[in-house]
Amino acid sequence: MVKEKAIYLQVAALEEENIRLKNEVQLLRETLGEEPEKKPKNCGKCAYFTQHYARFGSVFKEINSGHCTRGSRVKSNRKQEDSCSFFELRTYNHGR
Numbered sequence: 001m002v003k004e005k006a007i008y009l010q011v012a013a014l015e016e017e018n019i020r021l022k023n024e025v026q027l028l029r030e031t032l033g034e035e036p037e038k039k040p041k042n043c044g045k046c047a048y049f050t051q052h053y054a055r056f057g058s059v060f061k062e063i064n065s066g067h068c069t070r071g072s073r074v075k076s077n078r079k080q081e082d083s084c085s086f087f088e089l090r091t092y093n094h095g096r
Contacts, residue, residue: 031089032089043066043068044066045089045090046068046086046087046088046089046090047088047089047090047091048068048069048070048086048087048088049066049067049068049069049090050066050067050068050069051066052065052066052067068084068086070084070086071086
C-alpha cells in the first residue's frame with residue numbers, strides 16, 4: 001500500500017512536469033514560429049539590435065530604425081524574411 005502511494009505520487013509529479021513542459025514548448029513555438037529551428041525574422045527581437053528613438057517635444061518615442069551592435073548593417077529596405085547569421089533571441093531578466 002505504501003509502495004503504491006509512492007508510485008502514485010511520482011506519476012502525479014511527472015504528469016505535472018509534462019504539462020509544464022508542454023506549455024513551455026507552446027510558448028517557444030509562439031515566440032519563434034511553428035518551426036523552432038528557424039530564427040524569427042525581426043531584428044527588433046534580436047539581442048544585438050539597438051532601437052533608435054526620436055524626441056517629440058519632451059517625450060522620446062521609438063522610430064522605425066535601429067542598428068546592430070554585432071556589426072551587421074540593418075538596411076531600411078530589408079525584406080521581412082531576411083535574417084542575419086548573428087541573430088540571438090533577446091531575453092529580458094526583469095531586474096534579476
